[in-house]
Amino acid sequence: MVLIYDKKWKIFSLVAVSIFMSTLDSSIVNVALPFIMQDMSTDISTIQWVVVIYLLTVSSLLLTFGRLSDIKGRRPIYVAGFIVFTLGSFFCGVANTPYFLIMARVVQGMGASMLMACSPALIVDVFEKEQRGRALGMIGAVVAAGLTFGPVAGGFILEYLSWRSIFYINIPIGIGATIAGIFVLKTIPGGRGSREPLDYIGSLMMIIGLCSLILSLTQVSTWGLFSLRYAGCLIIGGLAGIGFIVNVNKSAYPLFDLKLLKIRLFVLPLAASGILFAALFVIVFMMPFYLTYPCGFSAAQTGGIMIVPFLFLLFISPVSGALSDRIGSRLLCFSGILLLGLSLVSLMFVSPAMGTRAILWRMALAGMGTALFVSPNNMAIMGAVPMARRGVASGASATARNLGMVMGVAIAGTIFTASLTHLTQGAGLDSYTPAMAPYFMVSFQKVMVAGALMAFVGAEITFARGKDG
Numbered sequence: 012m013v014l015i016y017d018k019k020w021k022i023f024s025l026v027a028v029s030i031f032m033s034t035l036d037s038s039i040v041n042v043a044l045p046f047i048m049q050d051m052s053t054d055i056s057t058i059q060w061v062v063v064i065y066l067l068t069v070s071s072l073l074l075t076f077g078r079l080s081d082i083k084g085r086r087p088i089y090v091a092g093f094i095v096f097t098l099g100s101f102f103c104g105v106a107n108t109p110y111f112l113i114m115a116r117v118v119q120g121m122g123a124s125m126l127m128a129c130s131p132a133l134i135v136d137v138f139e140k141e142q143r144g145r146a147l148g149m150i151g152a153v154v155a156a157g158l159t160f161g162p163v164a165g166g167f168i169l170e171y172l173s174w175r176s177i178f179y180i181n182i183p184i185g186i187g188a189t190i191a192g193i194f195v196l197k198t199i200p201g202g203r204g205s206r207e208p209l210d211y212i213g214s215l216m217m218i219i220g221l222c223s224l225i226l227s228l229t230q231v232s233t234w235g236l237f238s239l240r241y242a243g244c245l246i247i248g249g250l251a252g253i254g255f256i257v258n259v260n261k262s263a264y265p266l267f268d269l270k271l272l273k274i275r276l277f278v279l280p281l282a283a284s285g286i287l288f289a290a291l292f293v294i295v296f297m298m299p300f301y302l303t304y305p306c307g308f309s310a311a312q313t314g315g316i317m318i319v320p321f322l323f324l325l326f327i328s329p330v331s332g333a334l335s336d337r338i339g340s341r342l343l344c345f346s347g348i349l350l351l352g353l354s355l356v357s358l359m360f361v362s363p364a365m366g367t368r369a370i371l372w373r374m375a376l377a378g379m380g381t382a383l384f385v386s387p388n389n390m391a392i393m394g395a396v397p398m399a400r401r402g403v404a405s406g407a408s409a410t411a412r413n414l415g416m417v418m419g420v421a422i423a424g425t426i427f428t429a430s431l432t433h434l435t436q437g438a439g440l441d442s443y444t445p446a447m448a449p450y451f452m453v454s455f456q457k458v459m460v461a462g463a464l465m466a467f468v469g470a471e472i473t474f475a476r477g478k479d480g
Contacts (some may be wrong), residue, residue, distance in 0.1 A: 027149075030157065054439050067221065073127060104175045148333055148386040213265055279472055279475065284389075284408065286469030290351055320375065323379045327383060343383050344388050422461055431450055435450050
């Protein structure tokens, strides 16, 4: 089924709104973390869960909602996603304790997972093969627009209004998008519904396994590497993983089709995507703290600097998407993740005594690398699977991306906290003084080393996948 021109772009516009809303929220929250931490009188180990729980919820549910979109159709899942995300934004805005805010982010994450699971599948469903790179590249530009506008809006809001307003701005967007989705998605190809049942056991195993994995990563510095709680998390996660695989082999309609793992241009780009976003979110998570504490920048200044990588995403993503239609995705993806690794290496040598330019060009490298990678990599993943499995592939792609984000934040938070508290004999950012700047920088450099190593491993995987099929 080929859609007429206007219908394609109406669906594209709706997908763009959902992506803009979710990326805007993500980038604003990252800028606001130091201010939320201060307002709620908590510490970095607690406040990192505002980011981690959102990404963990999204990651845990993406395959489930991707599969549901193949079974029930894209439209009901997409519209429900807007409703749930909007409600979650309201609850975040009215939160009066860090724990209420974290639980509200769970609700918001459920809505975001519905939207993210359907978005790439919708684009691939309605655009012909020769137009997909361009369309996905434009979606990359929308991602960049949300991430670019987020720090600006966040800086402005935090300068003049409460951090709560960063969540309230999602509400009118969500209401309008819900109404539009009901009408725009009436007739679409792909994911139009079937009688196949949802694999509830597989979904439960996925949730338990991912939650256990991320909990072990984020709490290892608190619990200790040889503690019973840490070992228990690893054991539960491992058993859930085994249970998931056993269930996939036994179920007539499993949550994930293992045949997809035989597709080289699905598996390796998926792994590389997770690694790239883990490395990227090392920067996204740590830089606001670096700019706020040792550099002493205001919220507006921090927001302005955090724009830089996303400005490059805005302008380069459509170009890289269109180029991938002509030359394939491998060279673009390899070059992109390599540039991100070089950005992380350069950040190992930054210091508060350097000028703003020294920060800007390093952030620019990260933006250029990510922009070169994302759209071509998505095209490779989605183009490698049959239409009947695009919802699952879309969910798997978004799961890899968001799991990468979670792991990036978790690893960065764990390494930084362990290093800083060791060097300061127990003091954290909640009691930061200028005298702690050298210890901050040593801890910051260790995090950048970890991010660079991840990026270079991702580059090896990207190169090893071979040429596009």
